[in-house]
Amino acid sequence: MRKYIMLSLFLAIVSISCKNNESKNDESSNSQSSFNEDEEEITIIAREKLKGIQYKMMNSKAWLTINEKNESALQIVMDVNRTDKKNLAKMDSIIIPSKLEGKREDFLPFPLQVEALKRVDKILFFSYPTQTFAAYKNGTLVYTGPTNMGREKDPTPTGLFFTNWKAEETTSTFNDEWELKWNFNIENKLGVGFHQYELPGYPASHSCLRLQEKDARYLYDWANQWVLVDDENIKSKGTPVVVFGEYPFRGKKPWLQLLTNPASFEISEDEISQLVQPKIETIIKEQNKSKLVAQNNK
Known part of the structure; x- marks a missing residue:
């Protein structure tokens, strides 16, 4: 009889344990689904x-x-020349579109939609050769503008990054006299981020991604920060950022192609799809992790 009772208790415990595991798996599955x-x-x-x-x-x-x-019209011309109002006035000659009634995205090279990004809630792209950036939400372009990235001596690193911490105003690690507004870090150890700073119309930074102030403020509010466990451990990462391409530092400004063949300077949907394909698994994994952290923090 005693052996029978012990066996019954063991089977009951195993049964409860299995049900608990099934329940947890169901919760995880439901959350994922x-x-x-x-x-x-x-x-x-x-x-x-x-x-x-x-x-x-x-x-x-x-x-x-x-x-x-x-x-x-001024905004479009600044965008086309990859500059800001102050530096536009310093230029001898500037590129002017024949039409100025469109939206900013009509004059910048990123595609308006990318089907391959449909599952990605938010993602940022910075194109080195075109000196432009684009923000997508579930495959739809929601914001775009010009950037001036790292100069030849201090190039901006390329690859997949995630937004980390942000500050409305901070001081450059290269020169403590440089005040950076709406700074959002993407590479903590190297101190690389996007922020407001003057745009002379070509890559001129010390590896950061310079923006017009209105664009820096928009991305500052739009992108997500990381979530930390403590000072050394990350619970979930921020918004994915893809920096890609090479700039012809010894050649002419690439956007001068617009003068002879405007269509040749467009970034195609296929190019973005191919660029993101090897990174999509990591992007979705980190995105789902961020969602779970956000749910648990409610």
């Missing part, structure tokens, strides 16, 4: 850029005399 269900419901609305844009060179002072107070 809830992410997948959300992803399956996403529909990317196809959009097209403004067509028929041609480009020409003009004297900057002559153009600014007529258009300086036209904020929308």
Whole structure:
């Protein structure tokens, strides 16, 4: 009888343990499937850029005399020349589009949608050769603008990164007289991040990714920070950031191609898809981890 009771207790414990494990697995499965269900419901609305844009060179002072107070046109021309208002006025000649009634994304090279990014909640791209950036939400371009990245002596590292910590204002590690606004770090050990700073119209930074102030402020609010366990351990990473391509430091500015063949300077959807393909598993893994951390912190 005693052996029978002990055996019954053992079987009961095993049964409860299995049910608990099944329950945990079900919870994990349900949590994971809830992410997948959300992803399956996403529909990317196809959009097209403004067509028929041609480009020409003009004297900057002559153009600014007529258009300086036209904020929308000024923004587009700054974007096309990868610069800011202060440095645009310093240039002798600038590239001017034949049409100025479109949106910023019509004049910058990133595609308006990328089907391969459908499952990615948020992701940032920085293109070295075009000196532009793009923010996507579930495959749809939501924001884009110019950047000036690392100079030849101090290049910006390329690859997959994640946003870490941010600060409304901080001091450069290269020069304590340089104040950086809306700084968002992407490589903590090297001190690389994106932030507001002047854009002379070519890669000029000490490896960081310079932005116009309005763009730096937007990304500062849009991207997610990491979540830390303590000072040395990361619980979940922030928004993925892909920095890619090479800049021809010894050649002409690549966007001068716009003058002869505007379509040749576009970044295709296939290029972004191929670029992200070997990184997508890591991106989704970190994204799901961040979601679980956010759920547990509620």
